[in-house]
Amino acid sequence: MREVAKDVFCVGGTDVNWVLVRDGSDLTLIDSGWLGDREAVEESIRAIGHRPQDVRAILLTHAHLDHMGALNHMHDQYGTPVYMDPAEVTQARDGHLEQASPMDVALRAWRPSVLAWSYRIMRAGALKHLKIPHALPFPSEGALDLPGHPVPVACHGHSSGHSAYHLPGAGVVATGDALVTAHPTARSAGPQLLPSFFSYSPRAALAALDVLGELSADVLVPGHGAPWRGALSDAAARARRHVLKE
Ligand SMILES: [Zn+2]
Helix, strand or coil, rough: EEEEEEEECEEECCCCCEEEECCCCCCEEEECHHHHHHHHHHHHHHHHHCCCCHHHEECCCCCCCCCCHHHHHHHHHCCCEEEECCHHHHHHHHCCCCCHHHHHHHHHHHHHHHHHHHHHHHHHCCCCCCCCCCEEEEECCCCCCCCCEEEEEECCCCCCCCCCEEEEECCEEEEEEECEEEEEEEECCCCCCHHHHCCCCHHHHHHHHHHHCCCCEEEEEECCCCCCCCCCCHHHHHHHHHHHHH
């Protein structure tokens, strides 16, 4: 776990990150790992001196299994609501996810390190079916009335309703899978898009970099890879160059 800015924590699960944002005694959780990361999510909350009940809401970047694992548990145990872009709600509720299967990935990005990763994620729940019946769209436009006042930033492409979350006060953007800094299927580290076979619309995913590049922040916390320090415009430019190199 790393405190990437005051009261903003990036936590690593099974090859995926979630983010805790603190405001006094209250927390916002952004994403929630795999099903197998459920306990690790609760431990991370306790590690910063809080209880799971302190989480006022969970914000989902997108309805893929590696980000939605603890949502039902948190809702069943503590009544924690989960909000997301309106365009992502149906997939989350129905469980018809726009997601590459471990087999798709193994066929397209075969390498020993990818095989080891496939094994890890299958143990963490990559073959499970998951529905989030309580999935809700954002309750309001603009900054949300939640700890850290996160501002949803629509960056559709990786999935049809993918959202990043800007924390203007902390100078942080949680980019989910719209802009990552590493992935077991990637050849190098640094700001980049995920390989195109992970995306619902690779074209929209590329265009979303323009939106992210305009945000005023100096820390990027991705869904996969280490947090990255620097201007978001620079991160977006690096990701565009990375696409050209691949
Ligand atoms: Zn992901």
